[in-house]
Amino acid sequence: MKLDALDKRLLETIADLHGVPAGAFNIRRNGQAVERRSTANIEIRSKEDKPGIDVLIRPGTRNESVHIPVILAASGMTDVVYNTFEIGEDSDVLIVAGCGIHNPGEAEARHDGIHEFFVRRGARVRYVEKHYGEGPGPGARILNPQTIVHVEEGAEMILETVQIRGVDDTQRVTSARVASRGRLFMTERLLTHGTQRAISDVTVELIGEEASAEVISRSVAQDESEQLFRPRLIATAPARGHVACDSIIMDRARISSVPEISARHPEAELTHEAAIGKIAGDQLIKLMTLGLTEKEAIETILRGFLR
């Protein structure tokens, strides 16, 4: 199956791809693998018991990347995919995922991506996932990602998720367990507009000594959209963690932010902060004094906030 112009544009939007990526990759379109490449150190193979892939990264692999974008360009389709990532000890890699939906019809188009990561001892991985929806039809564009992370001793995971725009409904579930000296940095950036709805549940358990986690959420809710954030940080060991939820609310949108921290060890140190507010008037004024129109100023502020 060949990629058409629409596919290429979606790939550029969600994975910054301008052609076939260097390194390992797997491109999935409408529930089918379109193109795939493994490398000497990164093997991608299909699961035998359910739809999805296993990505096996050999121990010690460094400065390599894997791209696994998904395109959904059909109405009335639900694509469920299970991907497992085995990131070998002492490796250091980049994984770029993302899903772009183009819904041309009246029925919903839905992608449920269930991703599980095993970040082995001393490994470091940066995972970037972008979500985007578009299409002329009234059919809903739905994305329900589920991310399960196991960070082993001394390993590090950087998890960056972005919902650019156009996703009508999303229920995001992220859970992570971080072992001794392991580190997790999670940033979630999300824009909703129209009557869209977004729910994000994040649970991070710090289970080993000196484990640490930082969970940062930044969101913008426009029009009549709704957002609900429920980040939970649990420490059962002498570990450190911080949760920060920061949202800009506009128009008639609604946002709820419910951070929770829970310590089950006397040496645990957990903090949280949450803020919801409109764009500050002085920010707008400042950019307008540089010659920007009010519309340009708003766009600049939102773009920076969700960067």
Place this chain on the structure above:
Amino acid sequence: MLQLQGIELALPNGNGGNNNGLSPVLRGIDLTLEEGKFYAITGPNGGGKTSLARLIMGIYRPTAGHIFWRGEEITGLSITERAQRGIGYAFQQPPRFKGLRVRDLLELAAREQPSDPNGSLLRRLCHSLRSVGLCPEDYLEREVDASLSGGEAKRLEVATLLLRKVQLVIYDEPESGVDLWSFDQLLRVILERHRRGGMTTAVITHHEQVLLQADEIILIAEGEVKARGPRAEMWPLITDRARCRWRRSCEEENDEAGCTR
């Protein structure tokens, strides 16, 4: 030339009481700023200096009166339109932006000036940062958020204006929050920019060093222009008034506390 004629300004007072919840802030302001001159605007806190600057920039709209800039009436123009006509304003307390980097802010400021064919945009940004004592390597990628100190934010504010194509620039208390050494450098940059750019510069200030550089000093108190004139004429008046005011406020304070110093 900037001309303010019969300017009145009232702003919400927050108590919704008299005058539809508005309190007079500026009264009967008639003021002209001539091309190429360096003005110091001074006076007691709460006297209306910042309100005047914000009014010139279009952040506040007058309740009466007219503003002309280079012969064009700009009273009804927006902030953007005034900025596009070459009016610039450096905030007393620059706002912070989560996610916006120093580089982004500087690029926005530089966008109206075509790049020098011999120098890249990046070079211009770096030069503006260095001019105000900020090392580009340390600051370009930093966010303009609360992690910047007050002094750093003020210096960045001046750097932003250095990149703009302005003919009238108002600095609102550039000395506040800036240490003495950094302020020396900032003032040098402001003066150099003024002299080389041939622009009209107005600095709202309480700082003697700035007052001593001004072609003219404008004294604003209780929402009115109390006096204006060449520095040499204004200097004794300014220092006398400052002493008077200080003495009066001490006496009032002592009366209230029922004690004497």
